[in-house]
Amino acid sequence: MARKAASLELAVLGLLHESPLHGYELRKRLNLLLGWGRLLSYGSLYHALKRLLRAGLINEVTATTPGVSRRQRIVYQITAAGQQYFGEQITDTGPAAWEDDSFNMRFAFFSRTDTEVRLRILEGRLSRLQERLDRARHSGRGGSGDDRYLSELRRHSIESVEREVTWLTDLINAERATDRSLDGPPGAPATEDTITSAAPAADATT
Structure with missing residues (x-):
């Protein structure tokens, strides 16, 4: 719950970084940002706004x-404090x-970051999803007595993660091709395995 609230506050700051907005317009833009799968209530928005006001990040x-x-x-x-934060x-x-939740919000504002930041987040996300795939595939072994x-549901979950893995790859x-075109000669393209091995170590508790 705390992570979702922090992600919402980050999204609010990102939109206000572009221009001042009143509550109705802010909610409309947040709903576009969140996508069709989630609609933001006025209550959630105004709780986030109150927290940001108390912290001095918005006025x-x-x-x-x-x-x-x-x-x-x-x-x-x-x-100014909100811009710095x-x-x-x-x-x-x-x-x-x-x-x-954090990844989706950060991805929405990737244009505000440089290639190194984007790559580290993308590679970290890929590493996290590979962990999920490994756990899901392992838990499915020997499950012949499972309910149909x-x-x-397990198959659908695995396929969804596999699609995101392909998208991230x-x-x-x-990103690497763009970086190479600016800084030097091209190298070999990344694969899901090589990206995972190069990604930052994931938190084993998650």
Whole structure:
């Protein structure tokens, strides 16, 4: 739960880093960022905004909406402290950046990072998924007595992770190719096995 809250706060800071926004527009953009599989409630957003306000990472100003009613709205904007914090968090390449919610948010703001940061996060994520595949495949051995639907669920989970592994491998190769085109002669393309062996060591407790 704490990790999800931190990821949401990071997303809020990332969007406010681009421009000040009022709550409705911020929620709309966050929902686009989160994708179709998850809709953000107003309650979750305003809890995140309150935490960021208390921490001094954002502030709020009252703006008048143009038009006949000239209704006043609260607009949120990032502070200098918020910009510094966002910059530190978005370039953090530790194990927390590889987890499901954290990775998705960080990936959404990859344009704010350099190639080295992107590669370390992508390689770490790939390493984490390879661990999941190994556990899932191992747990499926000798499971001939499994319920049919349990077996189908396991198969679906494995195939989903395999698709993401392929996607990550392609992204890593693209990042490396771009880096080589800027810095030197090309080398051999990466494979899932070579990327995994080069990835930072994953946290064994996860």
